[in-house]
Amino acid sequence: MDRTEPAPFDSAGFLKNLTHRPGVYRMLGVDQELLYVGKAKDLKKRVTSYFRNRLSSPRIRAMVAQIQSMEVTVTHTEAEALLLENNLIKAHHPRYNVLLRDDKSYPYIFVSQGNGYPRIGFHRGPRKSLGRYFGPYPSAQAVRETLSTLQRLFRVRQCEDSFFANRSRPCLQYQIKRCTAPCVGFIEPMDYQGDIARAIQFLEGRSSDLINELVGEMEQASAVLAFERAARYRDQIDTLRQISERQYVSSDNGGDIDLVALARAGDNACVQVFCIRGGRNLGNKALYPKIPADIEAAEAIQAFLEQYYLDRDTPAEIIVTPPPSEADILAEVLSAQVSRRVVITSAVRGQRARWLSLAAQNAEQALHARQAGRANVTHRLEALQAVLALDQAPARIECFDISHTRGEAAVASCVVFGTEGAVKSDYRRFNIEGITPGDDYAAMHQALTRRYSRLKSSDGAMPDVLLIDGGRGQVHEAERVLEELQINDVVIVGITKGEGRRPEFDTLTLSRHGPPVRLPSHHLALHLVQQIRDEAHRFAISGHRQRRTKARTTSPLQSIPGLGPKRRQQVLMHFGGLRGIARAGIEELAKAPGISRRLAEQIYEHFHGDAG
Known part of the structure; x- marks a missing residue:
């Protein structure tokens, strides 16, 4: 039986009874999919504009063509409509709205x-x-x-x-x-x-x-x-x-100020937010909202400000470029939200203008970097952000692995990945000493303690995510180390090989108490974690092989004080090799060329322990 095409939306009948009061309108498609949420000072005037013969944008025409029904909610004021619109966008993420994925609190x-x-x-x-x-x-x-x-x-x-x-x-x-x-x-x-x-x-x-x-x-x-x-x-x-x-x-610019700047290139956009509190720069962050290319800059930054600041702490002044479309209404709502006056402005001079220019430059640079060959890394980091429920994509990931041969020459590796991929200049290896051979937990504990004690003491950059090659036990060791060092804001993730060591069966351990997580084999976050884990494994194995080779090719005589290269060669020739030296007594050793009585005692002690 053929599926019946849905009847076209009766826009004329809907508009006939629509009020001129302020409110929120919702466009619904097939199966009641929410396509778009908007607010209006005059509902009838605003909604009518969508059904004119000539629409300015192909995106708007495509959206209107999918409408099966519309709903409206009348409000007392435009400010109330703004609040309701923001709540609906955050709750339902309509396809045609400007969407900001960062909805965490400060x-x-x-x-x-x-x-x-x-x-x-x-x-x-x-x-x-x-x-x-x-x-x-x-x-x-x-x-x-x-x-x-x-x-x-x-x-x-x-x-x-x-x-x-x-x-x-x-x-x-x-x-x-x-x-x-x-x-x-x-x-x-x-x-x-x-x-x-x-x-x-x-x-x-x-x-x-x-x-x-x-x-x-x-x-x-x-x-x-x-x-x-x-x-x-x-x-x-x-x-x-x-x-x-x-x-x-x-x-003269003290107080609490946020500087907000938007940069766009096609469908890609970046917003930089600088936080100034009490005249001090507390730092900045880059956000990448989803903004359709045909939306005007004033409307785009307005939508961003609404989603970013509503239901959050707001500074006394927000300086923004480009100017938003309805700054006065938003300032009114934010002022009521925090019970004090909030100013949103773009017309600034002097130091404020220079700082706003700096924010705009940072936005342009961040957007350019995002597009310049880093899209794959960026998408993987954003996928991991979603899996770990982080407030922003991780900028630094460190991964540890342990390599040894039946406990011999154990080496721990630490590899670092950032927003551009591997940061090889920050890679480190740790020769593991003083533990029971083969105890991977103790080896991991030692490596993590040495790594993060050093970073703490030198104020080095801490990772956003700590990746461990292992399951619950290794995650527990990492939690113990970070607790001892009072590092509380690093997310720990363990990755465990799956059945048959097949990559598609790898699992993630996000906590020693929670169940393991298995992501789909095509998941970008899994690909990123596996790439970093494999790099840590490669780096650990190469370090272990170097250490093992060195241990096996280094002469035991090298560790004896006073026995330099020339004397080592002479004594080896005199006794025909290490076995002859090991069998010799002190008197015999003292007869070798260049070997004094004291040095003979040291050689004997090295092979047999205390000579006395």
């Missing part, structure tokens, strides 16, 4: 209250805990960099309260001078509170006041000959001055 830095040793840490979500929240920051990476700076400057704890309460000895943070070990009482509560107060001053943007206070403390310490304490104050002052110079915007 991250904050949280300073706890309620005990003598507050913690400072990463926070996202409802702000219900007792304490202070600083931000918002544009990305998790910006929070991570600030937390690292705080640890380096003030050595305040970032561990969870459960970890803090169950310590009997200092953790690695104390050993690498990133914490003063309040968990075991190595610092008095009053002194620790002083460090917290300074950290809060820094987060509040009062670096100048803080520097002046530290200068006074340094002078007092020097006066009483406490030179070690004075040197620490000096280092803090130098670091604060460097950070202030890097983050400072302008003395």
Whole structure:
């Protein structure tokens, strides 16, 4: 039986009874698919424009041709319509709307209250805990960099309260001078509170006041000959001055400002958002909304602002280019949302204009980089972002693997991938020592500890995703190491070979408690993870083979002090090889050319242990 074609939409009958009041309209296709959601100050006037004889855009003509029915919701004001439109777009993702995939809340830095040793840490979500929240920051990476700076400057704890309460000895943070070990009482509560107060001053943007206070403390310490304490104050002052110079915007441009710039090329678009809080640049992030090519720039940036800022914390001023189509209405809604005045503007001068120009340049550069031969990597990173539910595509992934032959010459590899693919200059290998041969868990624990202790102590770049070749056990070891080092915002993923070691059966372990995840064999995220895992495996095997070959070709005599190349050759010739040397006694060894009594004893001890 032939399928009956649906009857065309009766637009004239629908428009005949449509109101002139503000509201939201929804275009529905076959099987009630939501095609488009729009808002209007005058519903009848706006919807009528879609059914004129001449439509400006092929995209609009294609959309209208698919309409089977329409629905409207009348609102009291245009501002109410804007809120309803935004909620419907986020809930249903209509095919013909501008779509922003980033709908996560901003991250904050949280300073706890309620005990003598507050913690400072990463926070996202409802702000219900007792304490202070600083931000918002544009990305998790910006929070991570600030937390690292705080640890380096003030050595305040970032561990969870459960970890803090169950310590009997200092953790690695104390050993690498990133914490003063309040968990075991190595610092008095009053002194620790002083460090917290300074950290809060820094987060509040009062670096100048803080520097002046530290200068006074340094002078007092020097006066009483406490030179070690004075040197620490000096280092803090130098670091604060460097950070202030890097983050400072302008003395007359203080306050909370976001700079938003849109760049477009065909169907591709990039929006850069810079966050300025208290006159300090907290960082920026690039977003890639889905914007049809025929949508005007003013409408596109308007749609972005609505989806990005509604239901979020909003700064007092949003400076944007190009100018949005309905800035006044959006500013009204945002002002009501945060109970204070919010300004959206594009007409700025002086320092503000220079910063807006910088945001626009960053948007253009990010979009160009995205299109310049990196599309495959970008799509894979975005696919992994979706699988791991990250707020943005990971910019840095590190993967570890262990290689050995029945426990001999174990080597751990660390490979790094970024937005352009492999970052080979950041690859590292670790020769594993002091463990039971073949204990892969201990080997992984040692490699991760060495890697991230070094990064913490040197303020190196931390990964967004830590990939481990292994399952639950290896993921557990990684969680233990990161907890010990108080690295809380890195996503850990294990990858395990499937049945018959066939790639299509590989599984991902996202937590030691959760079930493994098997992605479809064609999934871009799986391809990326497998590529990185295979590269780590290759790098580990090559390192293991080099170490094993070196161990097997190196003469045991090389480790004996005082036995240089010439003497080694003479003694080997005298005894006819290593076996003859191993069988010889001290007296016989001392008769060899160039071998003294003391050196003969050392050679004998090397092969037989203590000669006495």
